[in-house]
Amino acid sequence: MTEDTVDSFLEMLAAERAAAPATLAAYTRDLEHCGASLATEGETLATASVEALRRWVADMASDKLARRTIARRISCIRQFYLFLLREGRRRDNPASQLDAPSPGQTLPKFLTETEVSTLIHASACAPDNSPAQRRRLLLGRAALELLYSTGLRISELLALRRDMFREEARMLMVRGKGGRERLVPLSEPAREAVTALLQEDGAKKSLWLFPGRTPLRPITRQGFDKILADIGARAGIDPARLSPHVLRHSFATHMLAHGADLRVLQMLLGHADITTTQIYTHVQADRLRAVVESHHPLGKLPDGDAGQDRQEEP
Template identity: 90%
Template sequence: MTDESVDSFLEMLAAERAAAPATLAAYTRDLEHCSEALGAEGETLATASVEALRRWVAEMASDKLARRTIARRISCIRQFYLFLLREGRRADNPASQLDAPSPQQTLPKFLTETEVSALIDASTCSPDNRPAQRRRLLLGRAALELLYSTGLRISELLALRRDMFREDVRMLMVRGKGGRERLVPLSDPARDAVMALLLEDEAKKSLWLFPGRTPLRPITRQGFDKILTDIGSRAGIDPARLSPHVLRHSFATHMLAHGADLRVLQMLLGHADIATTQIYTHVQADRLRAVVESHHPLGKPAVEAGDTDEQSLMQKEASEKKP
């Protein structure tokens, strides 16, 4: 494999699929990992055989890498060879015969509704707050309200611009993964929190809703994490259980728990495939169990007090009718 092939592949991902820089970096690392493993056997990515690629997969398994990591790397290599095949740089796709392990299904971590309320309450300003602390709380409050009421990804949140918000705005146009755009509704509490932050930051003259130390750029992910951790500590929530993605999971979980349609949730979250959204259906198990216990005859105790009284009355009426 030449650097030109890798560069062309990455350029295709960026141009045709609108891959984010982080995605391109992950693909690069996966390609480098495979190239190094093949190089140890005297092969290259350009001429790799199916057997050599299978040994690479077996080596990753013996190193006890996570199944999700192995599956992701195999997916990357498959796409790379498919690209070479379509470009006429190879006559086959040797990775098409690789067996990828099914990723271990892990349930999303989420907060309870009470914990989310405590988190938002903890971001409320008080008269004795210093100016710097007041702004951190205003920023945290606006971010929390948006994350929880819209289910935005952290990258989507930090990319929001000031000019997207007006006092009468009801919907936000968000650009998500793959450049896909979607509309998400803006709640009244979220809009009020955003307006308070905009007023506080008016003198910064920044293009961004969440400007960083330098108004020309939005706050970094690491900078926001520090604010979130501080608010979480004030709310008594373990920082290990708190992240922007946990709030996204909480949004989805609570929406389903209150009867939201799965297809609507898919649109709100910006999932290309509804199978990704279905991971949140774990919350419906308790609801279904409660419905069965409440309404199905076999879900209730065998004999209830009311049933006993009704049976006694029926037996009495039957005996009175006998000659």
């Protein structure tokens, strides 16, 4: 019965919420972890008690798992039992009483504008490059230009098809999380880099902009990570600071720093909730402070003097 309920839950996520394979795999691991804990007490996911679930949470805390990991697993279990409740497979939701730790807010890591420029320049081809090196650099440059100018997720980038760039396309229709579609503009440097890659791959019979070793499939995330690491090494950037998501964070951070509207940024990034986008507003603190110091009549007065000559309103 347990396997049947888990399968039904995963099928619901895939059908109704358009959950990606990676998301389904994560939910499966979380359910398996909880199920293994319950089995030690003679219970199952289908019959779990509130007390057994609380002990599972306590065990995770004792094992010093990251707060974010614990919060994610509890969220998964809550959704699972809510599904069983709605389907009539249980009369209660034992996970509704679980206390999840606050995952905390981690500020996104990003590169400086100079570092991004150095990274893109490091992907330039040289006359002495071998055909294989030339192709890797062209692929890397096209990917870097797209990631930094659009803020795409890596899954969205690798899912791009060649026919999306026909007739000098100026906009891309991207399908993001939950199957939500959004339009993102293409910068001229990105279009030029993509055109160079398409010309290089002209003989490849592939649907994908970034084909892998087998043209029938796009390059894998691991394959792209190796290309990105190679270009990062050429640019002198620590590999630990470089990833496709860091480039997405860099795009968002730099856009806000140059005055982009938060709602526009939300649409470009494909965030369902603007609170997710608001994490990038940390970059505005220094700018706001500088504006106040430069333009406020009391902005440059020493501490303690700011109240002098100030008249109270009647």
